[in-house]
Amino acid sequence: MTFEETYLNDNILDALYDMHFDEMTPIQEKCIPEILDGHDVLGVAQTGTGKTAAYLLPILSMLDDGGFPDDAINCIIMSPTRELAQQIDQAMEGFSYYLDNVSSIAVYGGNDGSRFDQEIKSLRGGAPVVIATPGRLLSHLKVGNLDLSKTSFFVLDEADRMLDMGFSEDILQINKLLPDTCQKVMFSATMPSKIRELAVSLLKDPVEVKLKVSKPAEKIQQSAYVCYDPQKVKIIEHLFKQGEFKRVIIFCGKKDRVKEINRTLQKMKINCAPMHSDLTQAERDEVMYQFKAGQIDVLVATDIVSRGIDIDDIQTVINFDVPNDAEDYVHRIGRTARADRDGVAITFVNEKDMKQFQQIEKFLEKVVDKNTLPEGLGEGPEYKIIEKKKHSGRNGKPHKRNTKGAGKGTHKGASKGQNKGQHKQKGKSEEK
Structure with a gap:
C-alpha cells in the first residue's frame, strides 16, 4: 500500500x-x-x-x-x-x-x-x-x-x-x-x-x-557458550585477549549484575562503562555520548539500550544472561549488523537457562552453534534437549478434560468502514 x-x-x-x-x-x-x-x-x-x-x-x-x-x-x-x-x-x-x-x-x-x-x-x-x-x-x-x-x-x-x-x-x-x-x-x-x-x-x-517479531539479520554470526556462571567472566577475558574488541555491548538481566560485571572488567583494564536505571538522565547521556564517540569500548547494560538507540557500528553483542524471550533476544542482538555491516552475537547459557534458550532457537528455526570452552576452564554443563512434560493422571493414565460449559465463549471481531469524508469531519470536530 x-x-x-x-x-x-x-x-x-x-x-x-x-x-x-x-x-x-x-x-x-x-x-x-x-x-x-x-x-x-x-x-x-x-x-x-x-x-x-x-x-x-x-x-x-x-x-x-x-x-x-x-x-x-x-x-x-x-x-x-x-x-x-x-x-x-x-x-x-x-x-x-x-x-x-x-x-x-x-x-x-x-x-x-x-x-x-x-x-x-x-x-x-x-x-x-x-x-x-x-x-x-x-x-x-x-x-x-x-x-x-x-x-x-x-x-x-x-x-x-x-x-x-x-x-x-x-x-x-x-x-x-x-x-x-x-x-x-x-x-x-x-x-x-x-x-x-x-x-x-x-x-x-x-x-x-x-x-x-522478525528474525535477526542474516549478517549476525550467532553462537553460544554452554557454561556455569563462574566461567562466564573467564570466557569474556579469553575473548578480549583473543582479538580487538572495541564496539561491544554486554547485556545483563539485572542492574546489580551490570554493576558487578563492569567492576570486574575495569579490573581487567577493559575500557568500559555501565548503563542501567540507577543512573541519572545526565549520567546516561554522558555514557552514551562517550560510547558513541569511541571514548568507551564496551558498554555493560540492562535492556535499557536494547531498543530505540541508533548506533550503527556495534561489532559484538554478548548476552551475559539468556534473555527472557525471543523478542528480547532479537532486540538485543539487533544492535549489531546494522547499516550493512557484519556483526557477532554471543550468548552464555547456564544449566538453568537451557530450556529458555531452546525456545529462542525454536523461534529462530535453527540451532545456534555451541562454542568449545576456552582451554583451562574445565567442562561446562551438558546441553540437554528439554522436552515439554506431558501431564498424566494416576497409573499413567491421562487426565480427562472437563468439557462442561465448553463452547460458550464467543470471539468478537469488528470491521470498520473508512472514507475520506468521514475522516475530515471526525478529525476536526472531535479534536477541537
Missing part, C-alpha cells in the same frame, strides 16, 4: 515524495488509517519497523488541516531518552518540511540553563508539537511553563522502556492533566503484563496492532 492511498494531506505527501518514501511498512499501513480516523491505537512493533512515521505522519497531517487552537500545545510525544527524542525531532523536521504552521521542540534533561530558558519560551508560546522525556516535561509542568488542557494528541513511544526506567508514575501524572478528548497512541516493542495494565489506564477502546 502506498502513502497516496491514505488520507494524508498533499503537504505531507510532497515531503514523503522528496524523501523517496513510497510504500508503507506493515505497521504504517495498519496504524495510519486508524489514527486518521480518530481511534486510540496500541501498537506492538520492534525497532526499525517505521513506527515513528506511523504516528507522526497522520498527526502532522491532521494538525496541518487545521481546526486546532493556535495558542495550545496540540501534541505531546513522550520518549524514554534524550537520544530517541532527538531522533523523533529529526524525523519531524523532514515530514513537516512543507507545513508552515506546524513546528516542534524537543524537551529533555542534561542540558545547561540556557537551553531550559529556550524551552520555556517555546512552550509558553504554544509550540504545536512537544517531544519530551517524562522527567523534563514534569519539571516544566511543576513551574507552570505549559498547559496541557487543550492538547489533542498524546503519544507514548517505547513504552516498555519507559516502564523499565521507572517512569510509570510520571506518565500517569502527566496523563491526568490531559483532556478527555485527547487522542492517544502507545507503542511498545514488547507486551508484558505491565504494559497491558498501562494501556488499560491510558487508552479508550484502542485499536491493537501487533506485528510478529
Whole structure:
C-alpha cells in the first residue's frame, strides 16, 4: 500500500515524495488509517519497523488541516531518552518540511540553563508539537511553563522502556492533566503484563496492532557458550585477549549484575562503562555520548539500550544472561549488523537457562552453534534437549478434560468502514 492511498494531506505527501518514501511498512499501513480516523491505537512493533512515521505522519497531517487552537500545545510525544527524542525531532523536521504552521521542540534533561530558558519560551508560546522525556516535561509542568488542557494528541513511544526506567508514575501524572478528548497512541516493542495494565489506564477502546517479531539479520554470526556462571567472566577475558574488541555491548538481566560485571572488567583494564536505571538522565547521556564517540569500548547494560538507540557500528553483542524471550533476544542482538555491516552475537547459557534458550532457537528455526570452552576452564554443563512434560493422571493414565460449559465463549471481531469524508469531519470536530 502506498502513502497516496491514505488520507494524508498533499503537504505531507510532497515531503514523503522528496524523501523517496513510497510504500508503507506493515505497521504504517495498519496504524495510519486508524489514527486518521480518530481511534486510540496500541501498537506492538520492534525497532526499525517505521513506527515513528506511523504516528507522526497522520498527526502532522491532521494538525496541518487545521481546526486546532493556535495558542495550545496540540501534541505531546513522550520518549524514554534524550537520544530517541532527538531522533523523533529529526524525523519531524523532514515530514513537516512543507507545513508552515506546524513546528516542534524537543524537551529533555542534561542540558545547561540556557537551553531550559529556550524551552520555556517555546512552550509558553504554544509550540504545536512537544517531544519530551517524562522527567523534563514534569519539571516544566511543576513551574507552570505549559498547559496541557487543550492538547489533542498524546503519544507514548517505547513504552516498555519507559516502564523499565521507572517512569510509570510520571506518565500517569502527566496523563491526568490531559483532556478527555485527547487522542492517544502507545507503542511498545514488547507486551508484558505491565504494559497491558498501562494501556488499560491510558487508552479508550484502542485499536491493537501487533506485528510478529522478525528474525535477526542474516549478517549476525550467532553462537553460544554452554557454561556455569563462574566461567562466564573467564570466557569474556579469553575473548578480549583473543582479538580487538572495541564496539561491544554486554547485556545483563539485572542492574546489580551490570554493576558487578563492569567492576570486574575495569579490573581487567577493559575500557568500559555501565548503563542501567540507577543512573541519572545526565549520567546516561554522558555514557552514551562517550560510547558513541569511541571514548568507551564496551558498554555493560540492562535492556535499557536494547531498543530505540541508533548506533550503527556495534561489532559484538554478548548476552551475559539468556534473555527472557525471543523478542528480547532479537532486540538485543539487533544492535549489531546494522547499516550493512557484519556483526557477532554471543550468548552464555547456564544449566538453568537451557530450556529458555531452546525456545529462542525454536523461534529462530535453527540451532545456534555451541562454542568449545576456552582451554583451562574445565567442562561446562551438558546441553540437554528439554522436552515439554506431558501431564498424566494416576497409573499413567491421562487426565480427562472437563468439557462442561465448553463452547460458550464467543470471539468478537469488528470491521470498520473508512472514507475520506468521514475522516475530515471526525478529525476536526472531535479534536477541537
